Amino acid sequence: MMPGAIRCGCGILLLALVATSSRADETADPQQLLAQMASAMRDLDYDGSFIYEHDGRVDTLRVFHAGGVDERERLISLNGARREVVRNSRSITSVQPNQLPTVFGAESNRRLVPLVPEARAEGLQENYTLRLIGEDRIAGFSAQVIDVQATDKYRYSYRLWLEKNSHLLLRSMLLDADQHSLQQLMFVALNIGGHVNETDLALSEVPARTIAAQAQEVLLTTPSEWKLGELPAGFSMSARRGPADATNNAEHWLLSDGVANVSVYLEPANTAPGVLTQGKISRGVLNVFVRNLNGYQVTALGEVPPATVEKIADALTHAAPAVAH
Incomplete structure (x- = not known):
């Protein structure tokens, strides 16, 4: 076979792959993907490190998450003074520098990872335009990119990157009316589905005493x-x-x-x-x-x-x- 024929064959194959990917994008339901994201963030076991850009600063944090009925997670700062937060079904305990650990009552929908929208189905498409805008690669994972575009001045917009197989959130941007980034987070290392040890879900030191927030x-x-x-x-x-x-x-x-x-x-x-x-x-x-x-x-x-x-x-x-x- 002549080299030109090989190049031609590869080109046809590439076009076929692109066309298949495009058809998959067109049939994907962004609202269903958002629901799958919420389930993945709640039910899956995962641990990883992410950067969080907010309020003129950049923090690097690590999260450990054990999903299921008894959902638990722990968030640790990796830069600056050591801070950590532990959440289970009963309480949230926050450890800040030079302060006694503070215990808050747990809320079932309160997550430690920021910029994860609830995306409940009721009325969602009346106030936001949902679009699957393409694919990307984050922390070594293939991702589907979804725009959650606000339809008026009373809410912010989101751009979300979801891991293609598990639909776990890999990156999130909060956008103003001019599409400028207000906050964003992005995982730089992530393990999905691996075992999370009990020690990873507990405070690094058992406090002698705590205080109740309210x-x-x-x-x-x-x-x-x-x-x-x-x-x-x-x-x-x-x-x-x-x-x-x-x-x-x-x-x-x-x-x-x-x-x-x-x-x-x-x-x-x-x-x-x-x-x-x-x-x-x-x-x-x-x-x-x-x-x-x-x-x-x-x-x-x-x-x-x-x-x-x-x-x-x-x-x-x-x-x-x-x-x-």
């Missing part, structure tokens, strides 16, 4: 004195909680659009913590808006644009008499 919250079932008006499109309440000790009329509402989450704290003004009494504050992509209403402090915060927390805080009305001072 009183545990419980789900509230009694009628609320608060009402919600017009919210940013797609947002609705996903949970309503309050302090377990019920020492005051404080409530904690969780709102979501299926990807982005906002917390709203409703507390009597004379018991609300913090120094901000009115107005807005931003820390990286975390935005906070506080207003006083009828003797209460309303605080809305989340990794959403400033307009979102302000609109949500302004949507709250209080039906009960003013709190006595």
